[in-house]
Amino acid sequence: MSGGAAPPPAPGRELSNPPSDxxxxxxxxxxxxHLLVSSWDKSVRLYDASANVLKGEFKHGGPVLDCCFHDDTSGFSACADHLVRRYVFSTGKEDVLGKHAAPVRCVEYSYATGQVITGSWDKTLKCWDPRGASGPDYTLVGAYPQPERVYSLSLVGHRLVVATAGRHVNVYDLRNMSQPEQRRESSLKYQTRCVRCYPNGTGFALSSVEGRVAMEFFDLSDAGQAKKYAFKCHRKSEAGRDIVYPVNTIAFHPIYGTFATGGCDGYVNVWDGSNKKRLYQYSKYPTSIAALSFSRDGGLLAVASSYTYEEGDISHEPDAIFVRKVNEMEVKPKPKAYPAPAR
Incomplete structure (x- = not known):
């Protein structure tokens, strides 16, 4: 991919009271x-990102590896202590939905089915009904073995995409979880970091530790698969040598379907996948980009600048969350230029 405008100077407004790990x-x-934040400091925090206010915090028994909303004041967490929790910030109530046999890496809530879906390093995917009686496994709807440890999950409508170690990708229909609808292998050669479904439901993007993103499509016909491609990003040349950074996170813009990627190089890039172009690169953040999220109307982008230990335990910039206003020119696809017809 090519192109891109000059980066602006400000990385956005920094949220006060950030996580300590x-x-x-x-x-x-x-x-x-409202912004939900999970952290290795064993907390899930709820912020009002517009007002820059910490509205609540829940402590866990281990590092929290993922979180998602249920509604505006309640959510779910995936924790290294093997537990899946639900918490209500407005009342301070917390309960355990269930547990895995190893750290829980991912959690998603399906508005289509009303279920919570978790993926774990125990090589299983589990679905929970949060309306059931509380307590470990009382709410379990089903458990589904995976080929390897689950690294990333993404939902669009009734479709669920599961990315695991060993570059496996399973695609499920939540209405029939008995077997994956598709069993695929990542078209990237190295370990998957993130999977995110396209908002229009036609496919998904995968990122890897080796500075690449793959654009994949659900349609298995020859024409559908001919559309897929991969591109290099988050890398630089220094003294004739290519330095490659893991691409940790992908976030799609909810209106335009363009997407942002964040890498261990501290940069956030915005891409137009349809036209295979980079639209924008924001100025460098203090350290690795661990996570990204666009607000519901695409007007704000939250950026987690947080060292991801890709170089081991070295001194690094403190963890920070920046919230920046998104300018339409940064995320709106540019119309294709066609040559003027001959007179």
Whole structure:
């Protein structure tokens, strides 16, 4: 991919009271500018991103590896202590939905089915009904073995995409979880970091530790598969040598379907996948980009600048969350230029 405008100077407004250890995920609410943040400091925090106010915090028994909203003041967490929790910030109530046999890496809530879906390093995917009686496994709807440890999940409508170690990708229909609808292999050669479904439901993007993103499509026909491609990003040349950075996170713009990627190089790039162009690169953040999230109307972008230990335990910039106003020119696809017809 090519192109891109000059980066602006300001990285955005920094949220006060950030987590004290690595940020594992950040998510905007579908209903407001509330932002949910999970962290290795064993906390899930709820912020009002517009007002820059910490509205609540829940402590866990281990590092929290993922979080997602249920509604505007309640959510779910995936924790290294093997537990899946639900918490209500407005009342301070917390309960355990269930547990895995190893750390829980991912959690998603399906508005289509009303289920919570978790993926774990125990090589299983589990679905939970949060309306059931509370307590470990009382709410379990089903458990589904995976070929390897689950690294990333993404939902669009009734479709669920599961990316695991060993570059496996399973695609499920939530209405029939008995077997994957598709069993695929990542078209990237190295370990998957993130999978995110396109908002229009036609496919998904995968990122890897080796500075690449793959654009994949659900349609298995020859014409459908002919559309897929991969591109290099988050890398630089220094003294004739290519330095390659992991691409940790992908976030799609909810209106335009363009997407942002964040890498261990501290940069956020915005891409137009349809036209295979980079639209924008924001100025460098203090350290690795661990997570990204667009607000429900695409007007804000939350950026977690948080060292992801790709170079081991070295001194690094403190963890921070920046919220920046998104300018339409940064995320709106540019119309294709066609030559003027001959007179």
């Amino acid at each position: 690595g940020i594992s995920n950040i998510r905007f609410s579908n209903h407001s500018d």
